[in-house]
Amino acid sequence: MQQDSFRDVIYDAVVIGGGPSGATAADQLARAGFSVLLADREGRIKPCGGAVPPRLIRDYAIPDHLIVAKVKGAQIIAPSNKRVDMPIENDGYVGMVDREDFDPWLRDRAAASGADRITGTFEHYAREGSVSVLSFATGAHGIVKIRSRFVIGADGANSTVARMAVPRAGKPKYVFAYHEIVEAPPSGAHYHPERCDVYYQGRFSPDFYAWIFPHGGKASIGTGTAHKGFSLRSAIGDLREALGLSECRTIRREGAPIPLKPLKTWDNGRDVVLCGDAAGVVAPASGEGIYYAMLCGEIVARAVGEAIRTNDAHALASARKSFMKLHGRVFMALGFLQAFWYRNDWLREKFVAMCGDKDVQTLTWQAYMDKELVRREKLAHLRVMLKDIGVFLGFTPKLEKRSG
Ligand SMILES: Cc1cc2nc3c(=O)[nH]c(=O)nc-3n(C[C@H](O)[C@H](O)[C@H](O)COP(=O)(O)OP(=O)(O)OC[C@H]3O[C@@H](n4cnc5c(N)ncnc54)[C@H](O)[C@@H]3O)c2cc1C
Structure with a gap:
């Protein structure tokens, strides 16, 4: 669909943000037969370690070509440099995805299921009678206004949708994470192409952990913290130096916040509901967010579908309840684990x-x-x-x- 023709349409739902959460929500709504628009600003690769569990690969039918490495175990490193091997039994593996390919593939799948798409940065939300009016800055097409009955805010940890349309959701608790994508070093004492290394050492992170994740020809070396004064970049420089990885060519340096607690409210009781990082849905202690973002997208799509069918916005609140029923206790346990x-x-x-x-x-x-x-x-x-x-x-x- 041409971008200028959106003005005449009232969508059942507009999904803002085409990461794993928003792309999954749009895909599910389109498959259920609703008219849906998926909007993403595009142009920036999401900083991410890209580790995904087999459950995600299974539940969301991720094709093998998107799995750039299959990890057969982890090595956990203590402050004393003692190492513990954690092999995965029964031929199991953790999949590694490159977000520069994974996210566009998910957006394309949503489009193939029937979702319309627009490339633009969401800037403003307003109400006009019984519909919401969303403004997007689209570059060549200027500001494009889209009308919709319901809105899903899947625009990540710094969600503009949350700030603008669900202020009662508050600010998420988060760690800031930073990583360097490097050309994969040869297999050796401190790197193996089928192993994730996790460093629990205060010098590399005072309250989270540092990691080396393999990605086929590349590797992600990263760390995170909630401490504002801690230099993540220096910590990664020190880690690379300690492991003899300073000479590997650095391809990208990037960082982003990881929310570590689901927000207390995800919807505004009328037409907007948040999902994924925008709703604070990342597992504490591990920072695992891709699976939870996709599950959240699926659950939110179900709630929005119900709200459209019944014309009752109360259905939006069921999304958080359903998610927390499934994973609330695990998130709480992981929160205690990290805090302790x-x-x-x-x-x-x-x-x-x-x-x-x-x-x-x-x-x-x-x-x-x-x-x-x-x-x-x-x-x-x-x-x-x-x-x-x-x-x-x-x-x-x-x-x-x-x-x-
Ligand atoms: C350094 C780092 C490493 C991580 N490693 C892992 C890991 O190994 N495994 C794991 O499971 N999780 C990991 N995570 C967490 C994971 O990346 C997130 O939880 C996950 O990406 C959340 O998906 P999402 O769709 O909710 O949000 P995002 O992936 O952040 O997607 C948001 C989308 O919204 C779009 N957007 C934002 N603002 C606007 C706007 N105003 N208008 C239009 N579009 C907009 C963006 O372009 C983006 O496509 C990591 C995070 C970081 C920062």
Whole structure:
């Protein structure tokens, strides 16, 4: 559709932001037969480590060509440089996606399902009778106004939609994350193309973690923190130097906030609802947001579909309830985990020791890969809890010490 012809249409829904969350919401609404417009400003690759669980690949039918690396395990590194290997059992893997290809592919899929698209930066929201009027700056076409019955704000952690149309949602709690995309180094002591390395060391992050994620011919080396005075760029420089990775060619340097707590309200009770990072939906402790953004997009699309069908905006509030019912407890547990174990190097050392335990590894991978825990493993939960207490009291499992 030509951009100037939008003016005559009243959409059932306009989705602002074509990242994983918005593209999924638009795809679902289009498949359900609603008229939907997906708007994205385009032109900037989302800074992201790009690790996605098999559950996402399965549920959202992600084709294999978008998975640039298959990671078979993780290595967790303590402040003392002790390393714990966490292999993934049963041939499982974590998928790595490049956001410069992943996001456009998701937007194209939404269009193939029937969503209209516009390239433009959302600037203003107003009401005109019973519809919302959205203004987009589109460059060549100037300001384009779009009318819609409902609006989905999927425009990321710095959401303009939230600020403008859902002020009661408040500001999210977040860490600022920064990474450098480098040409992948050769496989060696501090890098393996099928392994994610996670550094729990205060010098690289005082309250989160630093990482090295493989991406085929590239790698992401990054870190995050909520501390304003901490220099993320220096921390990554130091990490690269410590690991002998300073000489790898740097392709991009970029950063963005990661929200770490779902906002208390996602909708304005009338026509606008937030999803993905805009709603604060990222797992604390890990910063995993892509799966939750897509699930959130799906759940929000369902709520908006219901609101359109019944002409009742109350349905919008059901989105947050449904999401929190599925993942609220896990988010709370991960929030406690981060607040407790990431506080100082003494606790981080014990946390890494705990990750050496077989039961902890099985439960961690199961929770990450499938996003659900098998009920029959309740005894394992109990064992893990007792071991947690043991580790805290000083009964740490033996770890291998390596240089680095
Ligand atoms: C450095 C870093 C590393 C990360 N690593 C991982 C990881 O390995 N695995 C993981 O699962 N998660 C990771 N995350 C989190 C993950 O990237 C986000 O949670 C996820 O991208 C959220 O998706 P979204 O669609 O809600 O928002 P976004 O991906 O931020 O998409 C928002 C979209 O809105 C568009 N937009 C914004 N403003 C406007 C506007 N005014 N008008 C029009 N369009 C607009 C943008 O162009 C963008 O396409 C990481 C985040 C960072 C910052």
